Amino acid sequence: MEPPPDEINIITLNCWGLKYISKLRRERLTEIGRQLTLAKPQPHIVALQECFTQEDYQSIRRQTRSILPHGKFYHSAALGGGLAILSRWPIEESTMRPYPLNGRPTAFWRGDWYVGKGVACARIRYGPAAKQVVEVFNTHTHSPYEAGKPGDSYLCHRTAQSWEMAKLLRGAAERGHLVLAVGDFNMTPMSLQHQLISSLAPVRDVWRVLHPDSSVGPAHHPAEKARSRPVPTAEFNILENGAASDGPTNTWRWTKAQQKQLGRGKSPVAVSPDTLDLRGKRLDYIFAGSGDISALGGGWVVKRASVGMMMRHPELGCSLSDHFAVEATLAFHPFQLPATTPLLPNKDNNPDPLPSHLKEVTNGTYLHSPSPSSTHLPPSPPSPTVQLTSFLPRSNPPSPPEEGLPATTYTTILNLIETYTARERFELRWRGHHFFLSLLTTTACLVAIWFPPHHYVGFILLLVSTLGLATGVVNGLLALLFFRSELKALREFEWEVRNASGTLGVGTEGGDGEEW
Known part of the structure; x- marks a missing residue:
């Protein structure tokens, strides 16, 4: 070499x-x-x-x-x-x-x-x-x-x-x-x-x-x-x-x-x-x-x-x-x-x-x-x-809470995490509710197909049920797979910040936050 x-x-x-x-x-x-x-x-x-x-x-x-x-x-x-x-x-x-x-x-x-x-x-x-x-x-x-x-x-x-x-x-x-x-x-x-x-x-x-x-x-x-x-x-x-x-x-x-x-x-x-x-x-x-x-x-x-x-x-x-x-x-x-x-x-x-x-x-x-x-x-x-x-x-x-960054900077990061976590929890609930609502809507449309006075009404109901179910399934999968995993990543990030700042306390080590 x-x-x-x-x-x-x-x-x-x-x-x-x-x-x-x-x-x-x-x-x-x-x-x-x-x-x-x-x-x-x-x-x-x-x-x-x-x-x-x-x-x-x-x-x-x-x-x-x-x-x-x-x-x-x-x-x-x-x-x-x-x-x-x-x-x-x-x-x-x-x-x-x-x-x-x-x-x-x-x-x-x-x-x-x-x-x-x-x-x-x-x-x-x-x-x-x-x-x-x-x-x-x-x-x-x-x-x-x-x-x-x-x-x-x-x-x-x-x-x-x-x-x-x-x-x-x-x-x-x-x-x-x-x-x-x-x-x-x-x-x-x-x-x-x-x-x-x-x-x-x-x-x-x-x-x-x-x-x-x-x-x-x-x-x-x-x-x-x-x-x-x-x-x-x-x-x-x-x-x-x-x-x-x-x-x-x-x-x-x-x-x-x-x-x-x-x-x-x-x-x-x-x-x-x-x-x-x-x-x-x-x-x-x-x-x-x-x-x-x-x-x-x-x-x-x-x-x-x-x-x-x-x-x-x-x-x-x-x-x-x-x-x-x-x-x-x-x-x-x-x-x-x-x-x-x-x-x-x-x-x-x-x-x-x-x-x-x-x-x-x-x-x-x-x-x-x-x-x-x-x-x-x-x-x-x-x-x-x-x-x-x-x-x-x-x-x-410096003492551990001050090492590397001022304590106020850790507080700023924790505030960012809290704000973004609240946003993602709302998104998870909204998309989860949309999934269940789409199931109800699809079921109602399929039942209603038996009673329309005209054929084109049945077609419209079938189209609405299909599109509604498709979007509901997408939102359900996002709520189940993406938003849950992102909330867990936020929990990990929060733990690391609290641990580094010396503010890790009882009740901050476990749990996955609010979930539907």
Whole structure:
């Protein structure tokens, strides 16, 4: 086996490869494969999301085989999760872990439940030593269809999914492996979901390591507006804020009239870097750990983070996806632990998980204290030694109810669970009642068929009974199979949160809640 590398280059990209829906899918994903082979620095690990078809995956594999000879396409649910991992080094082990809360089959027009979203896990060996292993966790969480709206019914899904990701990362880190969590997380920086991962697992958002003062959402987001910063330009949002989604330089965010200017044989359409960017934001992330510092004689630190794959299709003139890629380079930094491991003085001096200059607000988002933009000086990124030191144990550890997250954050999560549980209990009862009502209606219609004065009345009654029974059976099956299982998953989630917060008490350990 080749000697272990000094650097690991990572790329994560949402390919927008939905079959029958994504425009110019084959042409774009073929070009994505070609551009991966030309990328500088050359990638060692590539994570893809929304690569739904074997045709597209094989096309990318054929083109990247010379630099990324190992790969895995992950299968899940009826339509597949669209996740794939490519690697320079062998994949020793892989698993597809579905999320316990993962959308609703009743929202069939959204499709999240049907693709079986989850975490694609791969254990990759980059060196011969026992701990020279990287565990990659690639995901595409539930889409935020109702984000920002009162009663967002999918907020509980994304929160539970971040919780599950943090559990997987903790387990891998406890094995002493380098941990990478990559993908489209459908969350904004420093949001509740972001904090669950960065606070409950020993990983770091690589972008915020190098850009600790970057934005916490698009310009119109309440959390970002509270920072009193000017509206960023397209260039600033890419270079400083890492906004790989929804920016004006991505042609798939243009109006239909603007997109008509693109195509074969047409002149390229440029976007000024000074264009104000109101919507650009971060949804795609790379979270990284350090590896076992003691066993490796050092650890992995963040050297580079950037937005990539911004080039246009050479013939079509369009962007290669509706997201840009997020790229990062991790460098190995020797670090000798002294005989007595120095502990960090306190939590406030530790850059992660909750820096001292971050303030908690009631909605679970953490913000930088606002400062006038004219006098604002962005903080310098931490040195490699500081990055590794922050992974060491702290002195004066907090008591269990405060460890990792503030107590109010656990309360926020429990409130989300309670609200969503009430919604699903109502849905279960309503659909169960509809099933029994359809049985009564069908029976009544079949009896009434014997007494109609005209034949067409009998036909109408038969049609109504058939349709009524069909919809009733569907709702009955949903109540029996889906809503019951989802309520049990919510009970599990609630138990884990209460257990982690230290509030688990009598009467919260058993039972399945109200059921019909």
